[in-house]
Amino acid sequence: MALDAGTRLIAALTRNQQRFSPILGFPLTTQNARSLDISVSNKELQKYKRHEDYVRTLDHANFIWYDRSFSFVLLKNLLLFTHKHRLGGYGEERNIYAQSTSYSQTNRCIHLGVDITLKFNTPIYTPFLGRVHSFQNNNQPFDYGPTIILEHDLEENVHFYTLYGHLSTVSLENLTVGQTFEVGQLLAYIGDKSENGGWNPHLHFQIISDMGEMKGDYPGVASKIDAPTMLHNCPDPQFILGFPEKPIIY
Numbered sequence: 528m529a530l531d532a533g534t535r536l537i538a539a540l541t542r543n544q545q546r547f548s549p550i551l552g553f554p555l556t557t558q559n560a561r562s563l564d565i566s567v568s569n570k571e572l573q574k575y576k577r578h579e580d581y582v583r584t585l586d587h588a589n590f591i592w593y594d595r596s597f598s599f600v601l602l603k604n605l606l607l608f609t610h611k612h613r614l615g616g617y618g619e620e621r622n623i624y625a626q627s628t629s630y631s632q633t634n635r636c637i638h639l640g641v642d643i644t645l646k647f648n649t650p651i652y653t654p655f656l657g658r659v660h661s662f663q664n665n666n667q668p669f670d671y672g673p674t675i676i677l678e679h680d681l682e683e684n685v686h687f688y689t690l691y692g693h694l695s696t697v698s699l700e701n702l703t704v705g706q707t708f709e710v711g712q713l714l715a716y717i718g719d720k721s722e723n724g725g726w727n728p729h730l731h732f733q734i735i736s737d738m739g740e741m742k743g744d745y746p747g748v749a750s751k752i753d754a755p756t757m758l759h760n761c762p763d764p765q766f767i768l769g770f771p772e773k774p775i776i777y
Contacts, residue, residue, distance in 0.1 A: 533736045533759045537776055539685040540734075540766035547654045547767045548711045550732065551643070555770055617641060617763050618754070618775060637754040639747050640690070640733030641764040647728045649717040651691060653708040654767050655679050660688055662702050663743030665724065671731060672723035673699050674743055675715055677708065688738055689767070690745055691715055692731035693723040734767065736760045 530538075549555070619638045657677035665671040671692035680686045691714065698715035708714055717728050731747050737760055738745060749757040763774035 533762070535685055536681075536687050536734075536736045537762050537766075539681045540687075540762060540774075543681055544766055544769065547769065548652065550652055550654050550730075550768070551645075552650065552652050555768060617765065618758055620751075634750045634752075637749045637751060637758070639749055639757055639761045640731050641768065642729050642731055644727060644729035645717045647717055647719040648695065649728075650713055651694075651715045651717065651730055653677065653710060653712045653714045654689065655681070656710050657689065657708050659702055659704050659706045659708070660738065661704060661742035662699055664696065664699060665692075665744050668725050670724045671744065671747070672696075672718050672726075673715075675699070675702070676735075676738070676743065676745070677714075688735040688745075690731070690733040690735060690747070692733075692747065693726055693729055694718045696722050732764055732768075734762045734764055736762065 617638065617640065620636050657679040660676045660678040662673075662675045664673045673692075673694040673696050675691045675694060675698065677689050677691075678686060679689065695716045695718040698718070717723075717730055720727060723729075733745070733747055735745055746757065763776065765774035
């Protein structure tokens with residue numbers, strides 16, 4: 528029985544995890560990271576009207592934070608790891624999207640990628656040899672803003688896509704479809720709130736097995752009904768980001 532594209536990709540990512548280069552320019556380990564939880568199950572987070580206010584209470588003088596849904600707040604040279612949730616971080620259920628009708632009207636609340644909160648203009652590097660599949664400025668409120676999607680050939684008959692959202696508008700200048708990016712090559716820069724869809728500066732990073740007919744955009748949040756299918760088509764970014772925990776497989 529032939530395996531579907533998502534299953535083939537997950538198997539190939541598992542075999543090739545050591546081939547990927549750090550997208551921030553340095554590896555993420557237990558020595559430079561601690562955990563952050565911005566899921567609906569975090570009771571402490573519920574005390575704050577905005578999740579940004581909760582994040583500001585954390586120890587940013589000594590640590591950087593990432594949640595196992597893979598939300599990051601990068602500071603100095605450390606990252607804070609978040610608790611592993613089946614629906615947390617990658618696959619994390621969040622209520623922060625209720626502020627936008629484009630999410631709330633479709634009941635989308637399950638996160639399909641990783642958010643890396645970094646300073647404006649922080650450089651992002653290509654994790655694996657790829658070419659530009661598509662790009663565009665998704666400039667509606669609480670959308671991706673400037674977005675780049677790369678296409679990669681991992682093994683024979685196994686290719687996949689990586690999506691980079693909330694970039695700077697400068698990142699889209701002089702790009703062409705089909706343009707090649709080498710492993711570790713500078714790809715883009717983090718966008719400011721005024722240009723990235725209205726979010727505090729961060730990168731949305733996502734792996735996608737099948738783009739269908741979409742170009743320059745792909746859902747980063749799914750409804751609970753669609754989540755199993757969407758999470759299978761969008762494997763855990765852990766395969767590329769290389770954290771110590773094993774990737775979650777749907």
